[in-house]
Amino acid sequence: MYNLIKKNGNARLGEFTTVHGTVKTPGFMNVATVAAIKGGLSAPDLKEIRCQVMLCNTYHLHVRTGDEKIKALGGLQRFTGWDRPILTDSGGFQVFSLASIRNIKEEGVTFHSHIDGKRIFMGPEDSMRIQSNLGSTIAMAFDECVENPAKYEYAKLSCERTTRWLYRCKEEHERLNALCDTINRQQLLFGINQGCTYDDLRIRHMQEIAALDLDGYAIGGLAVGEPTEEMYRVISAVEPYMPQNKIRYLMGVGTPVNILEGVKRGVDLFDCVMPSRNARHGHIFTSKGVVNLNNAKYELDDRPLDEACDCPVCRGFSRAYLRHLIKAKEVLALRLCVMHNLYFYNTLMEHIREALENDTFDSFYENNVHVLDRRCVD
């Protein structure tokens, strides 16, 4: 249940109630691909870095350890120790990007596991069943992810199939939620808007899926190769057709500035591997821009990563120590840099919510949009 509290222009302050707790929006979901955040963060760590929602990958968990085993172990919450909301993706993105030798038919997709080459079939019903086994708070519909740029005709046919798949997802999802042994019988279902970078396809598809009255709507198939300005244009084009009373999720986006721009255009939820992936390469997000810890100038710098940050890393460790750990290829470097970057994203969302609450989002945007993605110069 999404509750819109107030707007600043198109930017929305809201709350999303689930059986596993309330999510304040705009919010950023922290990616735990195989039920663990890369870099060695556990469920208690996620609480410390102010995460609201953990995002797990259906495809990865299906191929290893297996969703049926995770169901036997009580579902993802019991498995990971994270008792707050979990969103599972549909597996679609990974099937279309990681797996090899795909064969797409109306029924679904046949592909080979990237782990052991095993032949796997996944269609809308399978995706729903896997996500039901995982017991996530929010399941995502199974869609076709098309790379940009794509031909108009292919994009159109793919959109139509994604709509047909969505009907099948909804039916199977309702059936599974009604079963006695389902782990989370109040699991929510989000539909995914597709249409590549064609505004008319995006809008028509959004209108079609809005008619299903789902629990939330995502914009998928962006940040997959198109220029950033095109992504912003598509969001702005489709946004007026997204139900005001439903939560909106922009999938796989993005840099701090991408998120600011998304919020400004009416998006409520984000996820991205960027904060953790960049952290693993020593690229640190700060309130003054991006710090590259590999830079020799940090060798004797005993300041914290971000003097304005009160994360566990900035409270306890210097740039010099973190750089030393990176150079020595110590696992602790990964952990601390990932902790900081995710904390930065999670608290960026808090600052955005605070600005919306105080009706100062416009000035917050102006003060940050030219700072956050540039190189830190201090």
Next chain:
Amino acid sequence: MYNLIKKNGNARLGEFTTVHGTVKTPGFMNVATVAAIKGGLSAPDLKEIRCQVMLCNTYHLHVRTGDEKIKALGGLQRFTGWDRPILTDSGGFQVFSLASIRNIKEEGVTFHSHIDGKRIFMGPEDSMRIQSNLGSTIAMAFDECVENPAKYEYAKLSCERTTRWLYRCKEEHERLNALCDTINRQQLLFGINQGCTYDDLRIRHMQEIAALDLDGYAIGGLAVGEPTEEMYRVISAVEPYMPQNKIRYLMGVGTPVNILEGVKRGVDLFDCVMPSRNARHGHIFTSKGVVNLNNAKYELDDRPLDEACDCPVCRGFSRAYLRHLIKAKEVLALRLCVMHNLYFYNTLMEHIREALENDTFDSFYENNVHVLDRRCVD
């Protein structure tokens, strides 16, 4: 300052006072080779797993990031955030085991860095200066480490050189402690007993170094290839010649049972990479023996690693989840398994101290000596 509280046979309960706090003995030091525990544990984590002393490697820190830079950053305690006792080894063991093309002379050893091949000279004075720069609580004397088995004549000459080096260490250590800009002017110095597996060499060398009235004495050059029974025999042979009023440290040892046997023979301090190294391969120490998490039988096992353990890992995660993380090669697997194993070692020492306190060490020994190193069968 070592204070012997009481004995059960040869086993000693004591306290060791340093400028950075008191260490209760018998105690186990947690190895943080390059100023970080392998597996992603930070200084605050060490407190949570009940570590008393962190052990850092002089050689590794000398070749990267460099002890002079660490001195400029305020020393190891400020660098790592660990404000309790730190022991630095002398660099000797690494110089003799890791570095290539060694040239040993009376002055010291010339070798090539394992990182960039750079030619480095290290003698007793250099080792003392590096450890002084690091600002550790306890510095170890620079000794020659000889592999077992070694020829008697070589072992004898090596022992004599190690004694001469110890005199030079002591002199340089006193000089450095007297300098105004030394980070820890109350740094302690431990001498190291050598002599391979020759009891007479061991005893003579121990008598020689005991005469220097150092802050503590270590038994080095064991657990380097000789049979375990020979190690126990050497400890028993040399122990009567170790000063009763000084702390005794058995270097690089060992399994939980090795530690029990060491305590029984009058040893106070231990260190070993085994708990962290084995953890990284899924080998878990428990009160019922060793669990190999790679074993398929743990796939659906939702019990904690050790039902008798109250470490952060056993309180929050199942064997099934940890096995999943290992199979998925997630960094979180390393972290959680290392946390548990180090906690197991640190609390094993607490249980040993409790038994000594209650004069029940003999029964504690009997109850555990046949259990801790075997495979867990539950």
